[in-house]
Amino acid sequence: MSNSKYLKKIIIDRVNGDETIEVEDVTIEEARLTVYLNGEKIISMMCIPKDQEAHTIGFLMSENVITDISDVKEMKLSEDGLRVDIKAAVDTDSLQNLYKEKTLVSGCGGGVTGNVAGNLEIQFNQTNFVISPKVISDEVKKFYADSELYKLTGCVHKAMLFLEDETIITAEDIGRHNAIDKVVGKCKIDGLNTDKAVLFVSGRLSSEMVVKAVMHRIPIIVSRTAPTYLGVQTANTHGTTLIGFARGRKMNIYTHSGRVHD
Amino acid sequence: MSNSKYLKKIIIDRVNGDETIEVEDVTIEEARLTVYLNGEKIISMMCIPKDQEAHTIGFLMSENVITDISDVKEMKLSEDGLRVDIKAAVDTDSLQNLYKEKTLVSGCGGGVTGNVAGNLEIQFNQTNFVISPKVISDEVKKFYADSELYKLTGCVHKAMLFLEDETIITAEDIGRHNAIDKVVGKCKIDGLNTDKAVLFVSGRLSSEMVVKAVMHRIPIIVSRTAPTYLGVQTANTHGTTLIGFARGRKMNIYTHSGRVHD
Numbered sequence: 001m002s003n004s005k006y007l008k009k010i011i012i013d014r015v016n017g018d019e020t021i022e023v024e025d026v027t028i029e030e031a032r033l034t035v036y037l038n039g040e041k042i043i044s045m046m047c048i049p050k051d052q053e054a055h056t057i058g059f060l061m062s063e064n065v066i067t068d069i070s071d072v073k074e075m076k077l078s079e080d081g082l083r084v085d086i087k088a089a090v091d092t093d094s095l096q097n098l099y100k101e102k103t104l105v106s107g108c109g110g111g112v113t114g115n116v117a118g119n120l121e122i123q124f125n126q127t128n129f130v131i132s133p134k135v136i137s138d139e140v141k142k143f144y145a146d147s148e149l150y151k152l153t154g155c156v157h158k159a160m161l162f163l164e165d166e167t168i169i170t171a172e173d174i175g176r177h178n179a180i181d182k183v184v185g186k187c188k189i190d191g192l193n194t195d196k197a198v199l200f201v202s203g204r205l206s207s208e209m210v211v212k213a214v215m216h217r218i219p220i221i222v223s224r225t226a227p228t229y230l231g232v233q234t235a236n237t238h239g240t241t242l243i244g245f246a247r248g249r250k251m252n253i254y255t256h257s258g259r260v261h262d
Numbered sequence: 263m264s265n266s267k268y269l270k271k272i273i274i275d276r277v278n279g280d281e282t283i284e285v286e287d288v289t290i291e292e293a294r295l296t297v298y299l300n301g302e303k304i305i306s307m308m309c310i311p312k313d314q315e316a317h318t319i320g321f322l323m324s325e326n327v328i329t330d331i332s333d334v335k336e337m338k339l340s341e342d343g344l345r346v347d348i349k350a351a352v353d354t355d356s357l358q359n360l361y362k363e364k365t366l367v368s369g370c371g372g373g374v375t376g377n378v379a380g381n382l383e384i385q386f387n388q389t390n391f392v393i394s395p396k397v398i399s400d401e402v403k404k405f406y407a408d409s410e411l412y413k414l415t416g417c418v419h420k421a422m423l424f425l426e427d428e429t430i431i432t433a434e435d436i437g438r439h440n441a442i443d444k445v446v447g448k449c450k451i452d453g454l455n456t457d458k459a460v461l462f463v464s465g466r467l468s469s470e471m472v473v474k475a476v477m478h479r480i481p482i483i484v485s486r487t488a489p490t491y492l493g494v495q496t497a498n499t500h501g502t503t504l505i506g507f508a509r510g511r512k513m514n515i516y517t518h519s520g521r522v523h524d
Contacts, residue, residue: 008491030490155488226417228292229270
């Protein structure tokens with residue numbers, strides 16, 4: 001199993017009422033991935049050490065530190081998988097924003113930090129991309145049917161990009177921000193266009209989750225759980241279609257529902 | 263209802279199969295709380311702007327920036343509730359660690375940053391505090407029975423401290439880290455001892471959640487969901503009893519199970 005290397009076996013005491021038995025259990029690996037940009041350590045991220053390059057690219061592009069994949073000159077992952085060295089042309093202001101103010105975000109996975117604060121002028125998303133509610137419901141169903149690490153550990157978030165040509169890209173991580181950065185990073189590295197895509201996430205939609213979709217010009221974001229009020233406001237302001245509580249054939253459309261019809 | 267001010271009413275499109283109706287829905291407020299320590303802006307946190315002082319104290323003590331509540335000379339919350347000004351004697355090294363390295367954590371709510379990296383020498387927890395599995399199960403049941411904001415928004419994490427004298431302190435936030443910082447901060451402000459307490463949390467137990475319990479010398483942490491492998495290792499190293507998947511009369515005890523018996 002390709003994911004087995006991220007699963008750690010342990011012995012635990014399983015209590016059931018007055019009975020306790022020793023059993024083998026499995027937990028998910030969590031490690032500190034450190035990113036060196038142009039020779040300087042810029043950040044560490046607690047994550048599943050998987051898809052590290054995609055994670056790094058997705059994060060730096062979410063933060064606008066790297067504005068285009070073509071600005072990446074070189075990327076190298078250390079043998080232990082815990083260090084990414086990347087050489088790239090950077091947006092100096094956005095890189096400074098990473099340090100200017102440390103913002104602790106509410107959503108699993110750290111994520112958008114200095115650059116959430118409206119430092120960036122982001123155009124209102126005007127794309128005419130539309131999708132039917134039926135397709136969304138069908139994809140949500142598949143999304144949960146296929147989440148191996150979650151099933152095994154109960155401790156993993158998943159993100160999926162459903163592209164215009166129905167290509168599906170997925171990523172999993174202990175943090176839902178990381179999962180988004182990883183799935184977006186995979187698309188950027190493969191040169192896939194996310195301007196007409198739907199981002200499915202397993203976690204709640206707090207503002208910084210929405211900001212990631214906004215930053216990457218992803219027009220539609222879908223979760224099976226709830227958004228925050230600021231998440232809704234952020235989506236509304238930037239022309240992003242925000243859908244929550246997508247379960248079965250039901251869903252709540254919070255903003256820009258015009259993109260969802262047959 | 264005391265919490266109503268954090269609930270924001272919005273109009274949404276509720277889709278059910280081929281039918282769409284416009285309905286009023288409620289979402290949770292999410293705001294950026296900025297902390298000024300001795301006149302300097304040190305951090306912002308995305309959170310529910312509630313219990314801001316407790317949140318600030320809990321966070322700074324989780325980070326070891328403030329080592330004792332008596333070091334706090336003055337604390338003031340701005341009228342809009344989005345800025346806390348605190349004057350306190352600080353641990354300079356720990357304050358520097360907040361900036362030295364930015365670590366994005368995997369758990370909801372940012373939280374432990376520079377100081378998770380083993381910069382601090384923390385004693386192995388040797389407390390002889392014990393609790394029966396029955397009490398844990400009973401408290402887990404109450405814990406979920408009483409989570410108003412979660413019920414209303416589906417977007418809130420909760421933390422509860424069950425003290426030796428059975429005093430119960432609770433806090434809720436969009437971030438599970440924030441919820442822990444808030445509930446610990448409440449105890450510190452009220453001079454309540456958490457050395458013989460059980461911390462109940464609604465979220466997953468990634469390492470930085472466990473580190474908070476370790477930092478505050480809380481001997482037992484209980485969640486209804488899963489820990490990460492690093493979370494288990496962290497608890498094991500520091501003598502913290504880690505319990506996950508606490509549901510009904512069942513629970514998994516991952517570390518130091520000696521504290522759990524009748």
